[in-house]
Each structure stands twice: as structure tokens, then as C-alpha cells.
Amino acid sequence: MTSAANGNAGAPFAIRLRDVRVTFAVGGGKTLSALDGVDLDVPAATFCAVIGPSGCGKSTLLRLLGGLMRPSSGSVTIGGRDPAAIAAAHRLGVAFQDHALLPWLTARENVALPFRAVGRPVDARRVDDLLAAVGIADFAATRPAELSGGMRQRVAIARALVLDPGVLLLDEPFGALDAVTRRHLNLEVQRIWSEHAITTLLVTHAVDEAVFLADTVAVMSRRPGRVERVAAIPFPRPRNRSLLMTPAFHALVDELTGALDAADNGA
Numbered sequence: 001m002t003s004a005a006n007g008n009a010g011a012p013f014a015i016r017l018r019d020v021r022v023t024f025a026v027g028g029g030k031t032l033s034a035l036d037g038v039d040l041d042v043p044a045a046t047f048c049a050v051i052g053p054s055g056c057g058k059s060t061l062l063r064l065l066g067g068l069m070r071p072s073s074g075s076v077t078i079g080g081r082d083p084a085a086i087a088a089a090h091r092l093g094v095a096f097q098d099h100a101l102l103p104w105l106t107a108r109e110n111v112a113l114p115f116r117a118v119g120r121p122v123d124a125r126r127v128d129d130l131l132a133a134v135g136i137a138d139f140a141a142t143r144p145a146e147l148s149g150g151m152r153q154r155v156a157i158a159r160a161l162v163l164d165p166g167v168l169l170l171d172e173p174f175g176a177l178d179a180v181t182r183r184h185l186n187l188e189v190q191r192i193w194s195e196h197a198i199t200t201l202l203v204t205h206a207v208d209e210a211v212f213l214a215d216t217v218a219v220m221s222r223r224p225g226r227v228e229r230v231a232a233i234p235f236p237r238p239r240n241r242s243l244l245m246t247p248a249f250h251a252l253v254d255e256l257t258g259a260l261d262a263a264d265n266g267a
Contacts, residue, residue, distance in 0.1 A: 012199040013079030013166040015042035020074035022060050034060045036224035045197040049210035051260055052220030058203045062171050078167055090118050093165035097172040099156040101144040108140040111158045130158040133192055150181040170202040186212055194238050207257050217256055221263045228263045
């Protein structure tokens with residue numbers, strides 16, 4: 001695979017956070033510490049899942065990586081560069097729990113929208129290839145209101161990938177879906193990621209989802225958030241549904257759930 005360091009189109013970028021602190025002013029001269037001394041490395045072309053208690057700063061972490069805010073102290077880099085520069089070069093793909101599809105556009109038009117937003121000609125073949133990859137090719141001419149929640153999330157993921165990003169940020173993309181749909185989309189994301197190998201950071205509350213999808217799982221403490229543990233996931237790829245039934249999978253999910261509970265309790 002092409003080195004992330006050279007910045008070529010299609011090359012994944014490594015993510016690095018060093019001693020990152022974020023403090024917010026909350027009025028009355030008071031401040032709130034959201035992140036405190038976060039260290040995290042996500043090598044290029046790997047998948048990291050971040051789990052942690054509600055309010056621990058996971059979304060703040062994603063905003064830092066998306067170039068939407070800067071740390072109060074410490075450093076955040078993507079491919080050795082400021083995340084805002086990576087975002088300005090249109091090398092970040094983002095998918096949220098709220099799919100944010102434009103309701104008046106078809107699935108195909110929503111996936112093609114990033115091309116128009118950056119003033120580039122639409123690559124119709126790439127749009128159609130991604131619609132096929134996420135299993136929505138037969139619904140390309142359908143508007144979001146006529147799609148199920150899972151189908152809308154498939155469109156959102158295709159849109160996040162359409163400009164060939166170097167980093168993919170996923171913020172609870174399946175959090176609002178039922179368990180069966182969520183499990184099916186986990187399988188699809190695993191398959192698509194194995195084909196594209198984009199550096200990916202997923203924020204999720206589901207420990208089993210994190211273990212199934214990721215190469216590493218970072219466990220954050222309660223606020224102010226810190227990375228308490230980074231666990232390597234030993235299961236080879238490609239992963240399929242049978243992995244979910246194995247004792248080794250359940251043992252690791254239980255272990256990380258225990259680590260998450262300890263982090264939430266400040267242990």
C-alpha cells in the first residue's frame with residue numbers, strides 16, 4: 001500500500017494525539033475539562049474503535065480530528081499535518097449517527113454531493129461503485145424518506161467514502177438502529193473496510209461492535225477523558241458472523257466491558 005506520509009490521493013494517514021487537553025469556559029469564570037492528557041496512535045490503514053462512558057469526551061476527540069476545533073494544549077496530527085489542512089484538502093470522510101442526507105436528493109445524488117461541494121466533476125462510476133458496495137444500487141433513484149434507517153446509513157457511508165479519504169471518522173453511525181440491522185451493517189462495514197483499508201476511527205458505545213470491527217480498541221475514562229487502555233484485537237480478517245459466536249470473542253467483549261466499567265467508576 002502507498003505510504004501515508006507522501007500525501008498521495010488514496011493513501012491512508014496515521015492519526016496521532018499527544019498529551020491532548022481540552023478545556024471549555026462555562027461562564028462565571030469557571031472552566032470544564034473535557035479531555036486531560038489524551039495519548040493515542042492509530043497507524044495508517046488500521047481501524048481503531050473508541051469506547052467510553054457518556055460525556056467522556058469522545059465527540060470532542062472527533063471534532064479535534066475533524067479540524068473543527070483545536071486542543072487547549074498538546075498536539076493532534078493526521079499524516080503529520082494539522083487536521084484542518086487534511087479537511088481542507090477533502091481527505092476526511094465523516095459519517096454520523098444522524099445520516100444528514102438531503103431529503104430532496106436521491107441516494108445517488110446524495111453520494112455525489114461531495115464532488116459538487118468541492119467544485120469537482122462528479123465521478124459517476126465511483127458513485128455507482130460505492131452504491132453497489134454498500135448494497136444500495138437498486139435504490140439509487142430513491143429519496144431518503146423512502147429508505148429504511150439502515151439503508152440511509154449505507155448511503156451516508158458511501159458518501160463519506162466518495163472522495164477517497166485518507167481518514168474515515170465514524171461517530172456512532174449505527175447507534176439509532178435496531179440490533180439486527182446494526183449487526184448486518186457491521187458485517188458490511190468490515191467487508192468494505194477490508195477492501196479499502198482506510199485509517200478509521202469509530203466512536204461507539206457497543207463493545208461487541210468495537211471488538212468485531214477494530215484492530216485496536218481504546219478505552220476512555222469518565223470526564224475529563226483520558227485513554228486508560230488500548231487493546232489489540234487478535235482476530236484475523238476477514239471476519240464474519242461466526243466470530244460473534246466464539247468463546248474467544250465473548251471473553252474479549254467481557255474483558256473490555258469490565259475495563260469500561262472500571263473507567264466509568266474511576267477505578
